Amino acid sequence: MNHVSTIDSSTGRTSVWRGLARQLGPALRLVLVATLVLGVLYPGVVWGVSRLPGLVDRAEGSVLDGPVASSSLIGIDPVPADPAADPWFHLRPSASAPDSATADLGPADPSTSGGSNLATTAEDLVTAVAERRAVVAGREGVAPAEVPDDAVTASASGLDPDISPEYAALQVPRVARVTGLPESEVRALVAEATSGRALGVLGEPTVNTSELNAGLVATRPGLR
Amino acid sequence: MSDTAAGLLQLLVLLVLLAAAWRPLGDWMARVFTDERHWRVERAVYRVGRVDPDSDQRAVTYTLAILAFSLVGVLVTYLVQRVQGLLPFAKDAVEPSVAFNTAISFVTNTNWQSYIPETTMSHASNALALAVQNFLSAAVGMAVAVALVRGFTRSRSGRVGNAWVDLTRAVVRILLPLATVLAVVLIASGVVMSVRANVPLVAADGSTHPAAIAPVASQEAIKELGTNGGGILNANSAHPFENPNGWTNLLQILALLLIPVSLTRTFGRMVGSMRQGYSLLAVMATLWGAMLAVVWTAEAHGPGATGGAMEGKEVRFGIPSSVLFANSTTGTSTGAVNSMHDSYTAFGGGGVLLNMLFGEVSPGGVGTGLYSILVIAIIAVFLAGLMVGRTPELLGTSLGRREVTCAAIVVLTMPALVLLGTGAAIVLPGTGDAMTNSGPHGLSEVLYAFGSAANNNGSAFAGLTVTSPFFQIALGAAMLFGRFLPIIAVLALAGLLSAQPRRDESAGTLRTGTPLFAGLVTATVVLVSAITFLPALALSPIAEGLAAVPIGALP
Numbered sequence: 001m002n003h004v005s006t007i008d009s010s011t012g013r014t015s016v017w018r019g020l021a022r023q024l025g026p027a028l029r030l031v032l033v034a035t036l037v038l039g040v041l042y043p044g045v046v047w048g049v050s051r052l053p054g055l056v057d058r059a060e061g062s063v064l065d066g067p068v069a070s071s072s073l074i075g076i077d078p079v080p081a082d083p084a085a086d087p088w089f090h091l092r093p094s095a096s097a098p099d100s101a102t103a104d105l106g107p108a109d110p111s112t113s114g115g116s117n118l119a120t121t122a123e124d125l126v127t128a129v130a131e132r133r134a135v136v137a138g139r140e141g142v143a144p145a146e147v148p149d150d151a152v153t154a155s156a157s158g159l160d161p162d163i164s165p166e167y168a169a170l171q172v173p174r175v176a177r178v179t180g181l182p183e184s185e186v187r188a189l190v191a192e193a194t195s196g197r198a199l200g201v202l203g204e205p206t207v208n209t210s211e212l213n214a215g216l217v218a219t220r221p222g223l224r
Numbered sequence: 225m226s227d228t229a230a231g232l233l234q235l236l237v238l239l240v241l242l243a244a245a246w247r248p249l250g251d252w253m254a255r256v257f258t259d260e261r262h263w264r265v266e267r268a269v270y271r272v273g274r275v276d277p278d279s280d281q282r283a284v285t286y287t288l289a290i291l292a293f294s295l296v297g298v299l300v301t302y303l304v305q306r307v308q309g310l311l312p313f314a315k316d317a318v319e320p321s322v323a324f325n326t327a328i329s330f331v332t333n334t335n336w337q338s339y340i341p342e343t344t345m346s347h348a349s350n351a352l353a354l355a356v357q358n359f360l361s362a363a364v365g366m367a368v369a370v371a372l373v374r375g376f377t378r379s380r381s382g383r384v385g386n387a388w389v390d391l392t393r394a395v396v397r398i399l400l401p402l403a404t405v406l407a408v409v410l411i412a413s414g415v416v417m418s419v420r421a422n423v424p425l426v427a428a429d430g431s432t433h434p435a436a437i438a439p440v441a442s443q444e445a446i447k448e449l450g451t452n453g454g455g456i457l458n459a460n461s462a463h464p465f466e467n468p469n470g471w472t473n474l475l476q477i478l479a480l481l482l483i484p485v486s487l488t489r490t491f492g493r494m495v496g497s498m499r500q501g502y503s504l505l506a507v508m509a510t511l512w513g514a515m516l517a518v519v520w521t522a523e524a525h526g527p528g529a530t531g532g533a534m535e536g537k538e539v540r541f542g543i544p545s546s547v548l549f550a551n552s553t554t555g556t557s558t559g560a561v562n563s564m565h566d567s568y569t570a571f572g573g574g575g576v577l578l579n580m581l582f583g584e585v586s587p588g589g590v591g592t593g594l595y596s597i598l599v600i601a602i603i604a605v606f607l608a609g610l611m612v613g614r615t616p617e618l619l620g621t622s623l624g625r626r627e628v629t630c631a632a633i634v635v636l637t638m639p640a641l642v643l644l645g646t647g648a649a650i651v652l653p654g655t656g657d658a659m660t661n662s663g664p665h666g667l668s669e670v671l672y673a674f675g676s677a678a679n680n681n682g683s684a685f686a687g688l689t690v691t692s693p694f695f696q697i698a699l700g701a702a703m704l705f706g707r708f709l710p711i712i713a714v715l716a717l718a719g720l721l722s723a724q725p726r727r728d729e730s731a732g733t734l735r736t737g738t739p740l741f742a743g744l745v746t747a748t749v750v751l752v753s754a755i756t757f758l759p760a761l762a763l764s765p766i767a768e769g770l771a772a773v774p775i776g777a778l779p
Contacts, residue, residue: 019285023292026388030273031296031360034395038359039352042400046407046442050417059417061425061437061465069426071435073414073464078429088428092539110425110435112342113459115536115564117687119665120527121768125567129532153534156462156564159435162539195469201225201233203470204542213428224430 067221068214075161075209077107086139087178087223089171089190089212092150093132094158103131108158115156129153140170162206165194179220189215228524231544234474235516238548241478242485249482250489250501256397257370257390258494269392280383283719286371287712289387290364294331294708297357301327304353305345313347313419325696330354332707333361333589335447335454335559335682336699338690342436342458347419350456355443359403362450362483363394365591368711369487372595373494375721376619382723384715398483399449406445406479413475414468417441440466448479451589453559453682461549461562462538473545473562480558484508484587487594495619499737504597506742511586511749515579516551522572523547536567547572554579557589559682566660566669566685573685574765577672580679581757582749583638589680595714597745601736602631602717604748608734617733620726630717634710639756641678641702646671646760652694660687664768671764673699678706 050059057063062072070076077094080086094108095116101107104116118125132152137144148166168190176183193212196205217223225233262270262277270277281289304311305318305326318326322339329336330353339345345354367390374384411417422434438456444466447453453460461467461476485505492501523543526533537546546563553560554576565576579586585597602618606628609616616623623631649655649670659666669688676683677699684690690699735741 016284016288019288020292023285023289024296026273026275027289027292027296030269030275030388030391031293031300031356033269033272034360035300035352035356038395038400039356042404043351043355043439043442046404046411046445047417047419047439049408050411050441055411058414059411059441060420061416061418061423061435062414062468063423063425068428069424070428071423071425071464073468074425074435075464076425076427076431076433078427079431080429107427107431107433110433111422112340112436113457113463114686115459115462115567117564117566117660117685118535119573119661119687119768120532120535120567120569121663121665121771122661125532125535129535149532149534150539153532154536155534155538156536156562157459157464157538159459159464160538160540161464164539197225197230198470198474199237201230201237202474203234203540203545204227204230206540210428217428224428 064210064214066214066218068217070210070214071161072208072210073161074110074159075108076110077105078213079107085178087175087216089163089168089175089209089216091163091209092160093152093154095154096158102135103128104154105132105135110159113157113159115158116154140174142170146170161208161210163209165205165207168194168207168212175216179216179223181219185219189219227542227544231548234544235548238474238477242481245482246486246489249486251493253398253486253490254493256393257490262389263396266392266396270388273388275388277386277389279386281386282382283371283384283715283722286384286387287715290368290711290715291708293360293387293391294364297331297360298327301330301353301357305349308346308349311346311348311352313421315344315346318344318349321693321696325700328700328703329682330357330452330454331361332680332703333365333450333452333557333592334677334680334703334707335452336677336684336703337454337682338696340458341456347439350443351439354454355446358443358446358450358452358454359395359399360391362399362446362452362590363391365589366394366398367391367591368714369591369594372598372714372718373491375718376495376621378722379726380723382719384718384722399446402449403442403445406449406475407441409475410441410444410472413472415441415444415472416465437465444476445479447560448476448558449483451480451484451556451558453553455560461560462564467562469540470545473541473549476560477549477552480556480560481552481587483590484556484593487591491594497737500619503737503742503745504594504601506739507597507745507749508585508587508593510746511582512551512555515555515575515586516547519551519572519575520544520547522569522575525569527569532567536564538563550576551579553683554681555584555586555588557584557592557679557681559676561683564686565672565683566687570665570765570769573668574761574769577668577675577765578753578761580675580681581642581753583635583753584679584681585749592680596634596710599631599634599714599717600748600752601745602627603635603752604741604745605734605736606631607748608744614732614734617727618736620729621721621724622727627717627720630713630720633713635752637709638678638706641706642671642674643756643760645674645678645698645702648698649674649694654692654694658689658692658695664764664771668764668768671760674702677702680707
């Protein structure tokens, strides 16, 4: 245990600094080696693997083929040309929606990401939830109590592409009415965009709005 | 299937996977750190570094090597951010106070982020500086833990191993292979790996929106495996590009628990008694399970009439997969998030905060969890020894004044930093303006920030704006001292233990490695944090939670 007492003695203090200085050379050389191997080689190899066919589309953001080049991973709420004849399945509120949007019900800005960070007890959140509930209920022509929770809350990323099956079902009658499609056909499109839990138990059932709205455009190209 | 049933089955899948990995990974890590031979690639590293891999270092030398390594890490990480305008994928240089805070944050394994990654950090800075430190800071944690374990296994030595060898092996034999496999699996599951600055996306209405994209997968893998947590995108593991579905979510939770949990096996193997490993694992699992129950219950019951339970959560994760992630990321000092903790209910958010204030032992970070729980075990043995009048001994070492002093420094550093930092922040003007939320929840935001920094977790109640000079410096200091004071004390402890003659167990020895001892250690964790933090918690999450109860509902 003599090494402990050398720190305590007055001569030991300088030797600690000298000892530290002695380690700086190896430290610098090893950090530089690590920067090369872990900072260049490792991401380079992983990027190389990601270029393989079958992986590259996912690595580049799972962008959909077809007329609507949206990503199945990124949700951007579509804005109807005429709010009175709104053909779109709408997404959740987003913290990055433009300031002009009512209570954040509007298109997200995918160049950034994040949530509102409002506490559940915050006055601002309570007001916003009530406002969103009224807007969604009015748009769908239902009682405010029927609006599901995900429709009135901003997601963590602001880019949530998914809505709950309940929120999708709530929007089916309006979308059918505006697009002129039979409700059964709209429900079939919703079913196509619905995923269950991964492996039956992981995560939650979702309706992917990017795929769903792209499906609408494919069926009714005149929508845009 | 109901949400809860699916959530419980998902929990079961996670536990089965962890249990399956525990033995082979734990045994492998024990072999890595006791192997007499060097791999050829490691010899090359030692030659370039000009270090002697066969020297057995005294605790002081080992400590100085770790400190020098981290100091150089801070300087290089700072420098890369400052010159990123001259590097490929250039962005404007990161401003000095942010670069300073970030350098400390990533070298200390905290990954606290006082910047918006999409706009501030270039691909080159992420890869060359931040991801590199994700590997190296995790390796430092493992090295320190292994050095402490050697303290228990050696007799009359005073030497604790070779820091350069431990660091190199942790990267070459454990972190890099695991990260490479995980990164490829993540890409195959939908995580992005693109060097473009952005991808133009067309919405259904025909409008075009450039979406930020990055080489995520390679950094995502080590972000979780090294219990680092720093997002390459601002929303972190809530961003669909980082964590696109329920499957990647489970993989990420598994990755962040994998090494800290398996290190208990490594410990048992190295000290030659599996019971000791089981005992520590039981403590970690009990705390993790109890906190999961608290957070899950609080979130499932939601905020009541306002109906905001999904605020700050993603539909694909819902409540069960969000709370499982939140509990694991705060229990492991990772700090990645797949939901916004600031928008959790009072008791849900208080639960994840408490997970950090336990001192990151449920199961704690890579290496840091093991050495922190061993220090708590020393405190527990000491307390028990005082109570029943037995000699405080642990694994054949006797715990005298100096050993217990080292342990006490480790245990007291974090609460001192958290409480002094929070107290200073609250009395300063301007802190109120930095909060998104007012009242008790505002205090929670500040307490969470210092709890996260001093425990090197890195998650946030992100409503707090932390770009003022006070927060950049105070949180930077909390990260720095919260990391290195305990490391210095732990390595000093390792040296003291290693220098002792090994004693045989006698009738007077308190038996460790038993359920009773596991209970004692668990109680010590809870007691120490309750004594230090209960007053502060009473004013923040507890006050907020009770205030939310309608008056009529009170008895």
